[in-house]
Amino acid sequence: MEENRIRENQMAEQIAGPDELYFNEEHGMLRQTVKDFVTKEINAHLDEWEAKGESPLHDLFKKMGDLGLLGIRYDEAYGGQGLDYWYELVFLEELAHIEGLGLPVAIAVQTHMATPAIAEFGSDYLKQTYLRPALAGDMVTSIAVTEPGAGSDVSALATTAKRDGDTYVINGSKTFITNGTQADFLTLLARTSEKPGYHSFSLFVVPTDLPGFEVSKKLDKLGMRSSDTAELFFDDLRIPVENLIGEEGEGFIYQMRQFQHERYSVLPSAYITTMDMINMTVDYLRQRIVFGKPLIKQQVLRHRLAEWLTEIECIKQFTYHIVRMKSAGLDATREITMGKLKAARLFQEIAQGCLQMYGGMGFMNETLISRYYRDSRVFSVGGGADEVMCEVIGKLEGF
């Protein structure tokens, strides 16, 4: 007993705060690098890019690639950093300080949505030709799954890839594709068999400089305005058979695994971006005088803030639990799905609640909270709608 108490006291002396239970000095250095990048290279230009409806991804990703930020967990053999899940979390946490969701999502497409399957199942050729330049920031990528007739039900997709000699011929269309107007290659899910079932789909790397590819429309969105989103069209586009990722007929399974990275990448927004929203709102409430006193003196508002802080702490600790599970090699599909569902809802609740506390100022475009409010809707739809998350959880629970 006494020994345990002494050990606990010694531990308490060594660490300055709870985050030091998880992060060391080297994590701190990466954190500072990403923080500086976000402040100087992203937040400083975001108003301009939001107004323009897109960001200069080639320029931005090249700078990130030079700093080694696009391949934190990827294999060093292909230009990655070969670091662990905690470094990846540091990266995602700092990205969440970007003042709006457009850029964090555009970057996560490059790091967590379009490249994991190439790294996990792709050939050495695909890794050298596409993964390496993506990690270096020399190529911009998109993930192309959704179609006009297939979103939540991925298995309804109709884009075909038909084998013809040494090529696959791609016909069809994709929609809502993030980075779609700028992408150099797509990680694309297509139907390779007419048979029913999940083994009728394959995942491909599709370069966008080939005949038969067209950006048919740049889409106009409610939020995430600094990120470009496109509708894409494929008309007899021929790609070499080498561009098949892994085995034919396994693409659906690969994509379901790839979705885990995408959904996980959302989680830090729910405890970092929301804290940014709360901090700015508290500053406003301290200085805004209503009925003769600062709004922060209203107990009902303070309680609301306290409840959000409690939920934020829960989702943060849940995320850290997921990192521990991933680090131990455990399958965290159930937890990631629950986390994505909760993160999406909490983000929206806090964005809308903070806007309310700002009153009329919250409705003005000059107030940052209005951007977060517009952007917040995306998480309950993109990467799998809330209802789809519930379906997955239900299935995993056996009901």
Ligand SMILES: Cc1cc2nc3c(=O)[nH]c(=O)nc-3n(C[C@H](O)[C@H](O)[C@H](O)COP(=O)(O)OP(=O)(O)OC[C@H]3O[C@@H](n4cnc5c(N)ncnc54)[C@H](O)[C@@H]3O)c2cc1C
């Ligand atoms: C800004 C943005 C960026 C995106 N980026 C990409 C991208 O880069 N690549 C890509 O491939 N896709 C992308 N998407 C597409 C996104 O993944 C889909 O929008 C999403 O999966 C939902 O599909 P859907 O829009 O076809 O909605 P639908 O499938 O038509 O569903 C409509 C609604 O029905 C409800 N619903 C669905 N299924 C069920 C159910 N089983 N039970 C009850 N209710 C249900 C949900 O509320 C859902 O929102 C993006 C979407 C947005 C908005």
